[in-house]
Amino acid sequence: xxxxxxxxxxxxxxxxxxxxxxxxxxxRALFAGxxxxxxxxxxxxxxxxxxxxxxxxxxxxxxPKTINIGAAxxxxxxxxxxxxxxxxxxRQDGPYLDGRxxxxxxxxxxxxxxxxxxxxxxxxxxxxxxxxxxxxxxGQDDLKNKLLRAVGDPAQRFQEDHLRLMRAVRFSxxxxxxxxxxxxxxxxxxxxxxQHTSVERIRDELIKVLTEGGAEKALRCMEExxxxxxxxxxxxxxxxxxQPAAFHPEGDVFEHxxxxxxxxVTPSPTLAMGALLHDVGKPLxxxxxxxxxxxxxxxxxxxxxxxxxxRLRFSNEQIERIAWLVEQxxxxxxxxxxxxxxxxxxxxxxxxxxxxxxxxxDCLASHGDLSTVQWVQDYQENLPPESLRxxxxxxxxxxxxxxxxxxxxxxxxxxxxxxxxxxxxIGDKATAQQYVRDHWPLPSKKH
Numbered sequence: 408x409x410x411x412x413x414x415x416x417x418x419x420x421x422x423x424x425x426x427x428x429x430x431x432x433x434x435r436a437l438f439a440g441x442x443x444x445x446x447x448x449x450x451x452x453x454x455x456x457x458x459x460x461x462x463x464x465x466x467x468x469x470x471p472k473t474i475n476i477g478a479a480x481x482x483x484x485x486x487x488x489x490x491x492x493x494x495x496x497x498r499q500d501g502p503y504l505d506g507r508x509x510x511x512x513x514x515x516x517x518x519x520x521x522x523x524x525x526x527x528x529x530x531x532x533x534x535x536x537x538x539x540x541x542x543x544x545x546g547q548d549d550l551k552n553k554l555l556r557a558v559g560d561p562a563q564r565f566q567e568d569h570l571r572l573m574r575a576v577r578f579s580x581x582x583x584x585x586x587x588x589x590x591x592x593x594x595x596x597x598x599x600x601x602q603h604t605s606v607e608r609i610r611d612e613l614i615k616v617l618t619e620g621g622a623e624k625a626l627r628c629m630e631e632x633x634x635x636x637x638x639x640x641x642x643x644x645x646x647x648x649x650q651p652a653a654f655h656p657e658g659d660v661f662e663h664x665x666x667x668x669x670x671x672v673t674p675s676p677t678l679a680m681g682a683l684l685h686d687v688g689k690p691l692x693x694x695x696x697x698x699x700x701x702x703x704x705x706x707x708x709x710x711x712x713x714x715x716x717x718r719l720r721f722s723n724e725q726i727e728r729i730a731w732l733v734e735q736x737x738x739x740x741x742x743x744x745x746x747x748x749x750x751x752x753x754x755x756x757x758x759x760x761x762x763x764x765x766x767x768x769d770c771l772a773s774h775g776d777l778s779t780v781q782w783v784q785d786y787q788e789n790l791p792p793e794s795l796r797x798x799x800x801x802x803x804x805x806x807x808x809x810x811x812x813x814x815x816x817x818x819x820x821x822x823x824x825x826x827x828x829x830x831x832x833i834g835d836k837a838t839a840q841q842y843v844r845d846h847w848p849l850p851s852k853k854h
Contacts, residue, residue, distance in 0.1 A: 415451065422492055425494065432465070434465065435460045438455060439458035442456060443540070457494045458495050458497055459497065499515040522543065522558060523558075527544045528550050528556075549584075562596070566597065570612060572600065573609065573638075581621045583624070602637050606719050610719040617680065644690045645659065648661070649699060650663065650689075654774055657772060663773060677732070681762075684733050688709075712733045747830045750786075751790075800839035805840070
């Protein structure tokens with residue numbers, strides 16, 4: 408571990424320096440949790456958390472710049488040029504009464520601290536002074552055996568913090584580790600507890616599930632243990648919704664959606680949610696005519712996506728983008744047949760690059776025909792950037808000078824002029840003025 412985490416990452420050196428300063432002040436200090444797990448797996452840790460027997464008051468005294476985020480729980484942030492580092496006092500938790508916070512804590516030893524953590528692979532410590540791993544709960548064996556297991560009694564762990572149900576899904580899927588049988592049984596028995604977790608915490612965990620890798624496995628796990636109906640009943644409703652085999656040989660809407668997620672690489676939250684929800688309107692629009700059809704499922708899905716994302720308290724900007732992706736994914740196939748002006752307006756939409764990735768994944772998860780996607784990519788690559796947003800040839804004051812009165816007609820004219828410009832029918836101001844006179848002649852003046 409020492410080679411992975413301490414010599415190749417400047418943040419690791421900064422974390423080690425924090426431990427050194429705490430030791431010089433007479434305290435014990437260890438790397439804790441996910442950074443130890445990731446380093447043992449050969450993955451560069453994103454964050455370095457430190458556990459110590461120093462109290463928050465000691466930490467704030469030793470380090471010149473700190474943020475006291477939870478003295479009652481023994482948590483402080485040490486601020487260094489390399490970033491923020493969470494430093495937590497070894498603690499033992501009392502009863503959890505709200506499904507998130509312990510009612511009281513007691514500062515204690517590393518061994519007792521490990522026993523309060525969620526999963527064994529997240530309960531490891533590393534001493535940067537001696538280069539030793541401290542494992543009080545069998546986490547190293549579970550890493551070796553590729554198993555996700557709750558620390559101690561899994562039912563108690565999930566009762567303490569209900570979000571651990573989602574965290575179990577995320578770690579299992581991301582690492583590809585199956586759930587320990589007792590852990591899985593406890594999740595099935597307590598899946599309903601997730602309803603008592605704030606939607607903001609669920610949303611943030613869902614984003615991690617969808618963007619950190621293994622999203623398809625995560626959704627399957629959520630469905631298997633019974634979490635999905637409590638978090639995303641609209642996705643659970645996709646299961647068993649049959650599709651026409653000619654277009655969707657992969658299976659029902661649920662299978663198609665999960666397969667689609669496998670074709671996204673480090674997606675943004677909006678792209679990931681757009682993919683997850685792109686066919687959410689299908690269960691409500693399925694008809695059996697000459698074949699199975701889902702008429703206007705994109706429009707129904709866009710409205711439903713807004714409802715879902717508001718429920719999960721995404722930002723207004725994210726909601727707008729996600730709903731746009733859902734509604735526009737069916738329009739994408741007609742891009743090659745569009746008028747040039749309409750096509751250029753569509754391609755320059757702020758979310759179009761994400762829509763392209765969504766539609767690529769959609770095709771790969773169904774019929775596999777990427778010809779339209781490739782056509783659009785070629786079109787984008789060969790289109791000069793200035794032709795997408797050319798400088799206006801005419802503005803409102805130009806039309807007024809030509810004798811046109813302000814009003815709705817002026818907006819119509821300017822839009823048409825830009826269309827003609829995008830169609831390469833006009834290219835200079837004089838031609839644009841003549842185009843306007845030809846299409847919107849002014850009444851002749853009476854003498």
